[in-house]
Amino acid sequence: MSLAPALLDSLQAIFAADALSVEPGECAVYAYDNSRRESIPDAVVFPTTHEQVVALVAVCRTHRIALTARGRGTNTTGASIPLAGGIVASFERMNRILRIDTDNRYAVVEPGVLNADLQAALKPHGFFWAPDPTSAPFCSIGGNIACNAGGPRAVKYGATRDNVLALRAVNGCGEEFRCGKPTTKGATGYDLVRLLIGSEGTLAVITEATLKLTPLASDKRTLRATYADIAAATSAVARIMAQPVTPCALEFMDDEALRLARNHAGES
Ligand SMILES: Cc1cc2nc3c(=O)[nH]c(=O)nc-3n(C[C@H](O)[C@H](O)[C@H](O)COP(=O)(O)OP(=O)(O)OC[C@H]3O[C@@H](n4cnc5c(N)ncnc54)[C@H](O)[C@@H]3O)c2cc1C
Known part of the structure; x- marks a missing residue:
């Protein structure tokens, strides 16, 4: 379905020609994700500023x-996936790390920053951001927030919801708002940050995030343990996690996972 001329005019008033595409071949690139679903949008836009997102939501409304x-x-x-067609806003160009504040242990980022790029930028400062989905080299902070992504480190540090302090966002009416605070304690008001995290883009579009940073451990050791069955492994995990010092990550592999890994990489 092609866009109505008035809608296209409005989009062209917000986005330069190289930040807006209605070309079916380009739109097809944004028709799928890592599920098996597929649906081609009528247009794709590439915001680079918060103001563009505000204007975009207003036009869509x-x-x-x-x-x-x-x-x-x-x-x-x-x-x-744009199941109803319409417009996809791809945040891949809104990818700046705006601030790293080590004194107050937070970073402010745009949503399109890749998880792994943020970790690389934080490392020289002696910090990391705890959420570590295995897709880190190619997934964005905005996607992590909208999915409440976790990873092996969630066992100690929690998932994304436990590691975001504040958000800037635009709701479906095109109204911008901020929620949360860049401090460890933020007790006043409703906790909209936790509500937005995991909402998969259905409540608001996130344009900026203030992330809680954690100091890197001075040293790490890896331990592999083999258990007779799943019950023995899970009861060991329960005992380990009840200790004062807990592992920074846990990964469980059953027979089938080991077989697949061996088939892929061989014995080592
Ligand atoms: C190989 C692989 C390993 C993975 N491992 C893990 C894992 O260990 N743990 C885990 O939890 N997940 C894992 N995942 C899934 C993981 O949640 C996603 O990879 C990641 O969080 C999604 O980021 P993305 O940038 O690709 O977002 P997308 O897939 O593009 O989008 C995800 C959701 O975020 C919304 N969204 C994106 N940007 C914004 C924004 N700015 N404002 C509002 N909504 C927005 C989208 O609408 C969509 O609902 C894995 C995926 C893969 C492919």
Whole structure:
């Protein structure tokens, strides 16, 4: 379905020619994610500023057309598929790390920053951001937030919801708002940050995030343990996690996972 001329005019007023595409071949690139679903949007836009996102949501609302936010399309649930067609806003160009504040242990980032790029930028400062989905080299912070992504480190540090202090976002009416605080304690008001995290782009479009940083451990050791059965392994995990010092990550592999890994990489 092609866009109504008035809608296209409005989009062209917000986005330069190289930040807006209605070409079906280019739109097809944004029709899928890591699920098995597929649906081609009518247009794709590439915001680079918060103000563009505010204007974009207002235009979509005026024209009653669906808007789907997209990080890097690595989610496995079809969450970034434009099932109703309409417009995909890809945040791949809104990818600046705006601030790293080590004194107050937070970083402020745009949503399109890749998880692994943030970790690389934090490392020289002696910090990391705890959420570590295995897709880190190619997934965005905005996608991590919208999916409440975790990873092996969640066992000690929690998932994304436990590691975001504040958000800047635009709701479906095109109204911008900020929620949360860049401090460890933030007790006043409703906790909209936790509500937005995991909402898969259905409540608001995130344009900026203030992330809680954790100091890197001075040293790490890896331990592999083999258990007779799953019950023995899970009861060991329960005992380990009840200790004062806990592992920074845990990964469980059953027979089938070991067989697949051996088939792929061989014995080592
Ligand atoms: C190989 C692989 C390993 C993975 N490992 C893990 C894992 O260990 N743990 C885990 O939890 N997950 C894992 N995942 C899934 C993981 O959640 C996603 O990879 C990642 O969080 C999605 O980021 P993305 O940038 O690709 O977002 P997308 O897939 O593009 O989008 C995900 C959701 O975020 C929304 N969204 C994106 N940007 C914004 C924004 N700015 N504002 C509002 N909504 C937005 C989208 O609309 C969509 O609903 C894995 C995926 C892969 C492919």
